[in-house]
Amino acid sequence: MEYQVSLPTFEGPFALLFHLIEKAEVDIYEISIAEITAQYLETLQMMQELNLDLASEFMVMAATLLKIKSKKLLPESVGIDDEDDDELLAIESQEELVQRLLEYRYFRNVAEELRRYEQEQKRVFVRSLAGKKVVLINPNQPDFSHTGITLSGLAAAFEKVLAAYQRQPQEVAPDDFSVVEQMDYILRVLWQKKGGLEFTALFSPSAHLGEIIASFVAILELVRLRKIVVWQSQPFGDLIVMKR
């Protein structure tokens, strides 16, 4: 029978080393490389027994620790064949290891501080004009600079429409929507809206799946034919569809 032992998850080899140093309650400058290596290897073994998916970086650190340890045991005059060093972390001595650990600790502390900022910010709400999206207007230039719509952005917008569709009670309807019809419809709607329309507004809330898909393909086709443009006024903003 398999049993579960709880072991904290480690972001990487440095995080694991830190955990061990903290557990041993030793000063980072006074770590014994032999001891820490032994503990490190022991933990790795435990993680393997728990079938944890071990990233290769953990192994690289293990090899690096062993290299540092063996170097310490050898008289200085004996060189170590370093030809495979490309595979290892560029850490040659305990001093370097300590330096790297300190650097990592520094940024881990910053990350902790950022976490506090994040949580604080979560408790602050800013206005959002629900539904009525107001974007900043720049009278000097229509902001076409952000035409850089990515495929994922478009997919996300489409998913939003689909999600809204799935919330509607659904009934079976005949598939009588053609892409050509939807193209006509979209152009007609956009003709009246010189300022463009939100992507989602092109899909009626009660639309059937067939209609949604036809409309989406119609939008793609119209973009390809350069009849309309799709753009975003701000990062993560709604996609705006406009007649060219």
Added chain:
Amino acid sequence: MEIKPLVEALLFMAEEPLPPDKIAETLGAKTKDVRKALRELQQEYAAPEHGIQVMEIAKGFQFGTKPAAAPIIEKLFKDEKSFSLSQAALETLAIIAYRQPVTKIDIENIRGVKVDAVLNTLEKRRFIRTMGRKDAPGRPILYGTTKEFLRYFGLKDLNELPRLPSVNE
């Protein structure tokens, strides 16, 4: 009308931080006077009888609720986009914020793990952006933080990043 109430009205409408020079341009007023109005509004709203505050974020100004009101607000409103960044994402962001412009290899050396996936996510969420390429073998991409990064953490600018004792302390 004096400019202060107009500045206040613009702030009320803004869904993202408004830069003072943009407000000044809109009002046809001097940026200096707009800044003065903003400072006054900031002070007035800081008083305990107000539930909202004037925040300075990413060099712009915006109204936001006070943290103390959060539990009440959450009773009535739901933030649909609520999520927290992973530890890996925060560590990576910390390194980029302090060391920018910085390459992927530099970040990986500090964290001791590969960061491709994290960089991808952070770029998608627009917390980081590419800032050209380093003049080094392979011309690796350089990364830096964005305005969205400042907004997410509620920072005025990069100088407001947490100041911690240096690496060796």
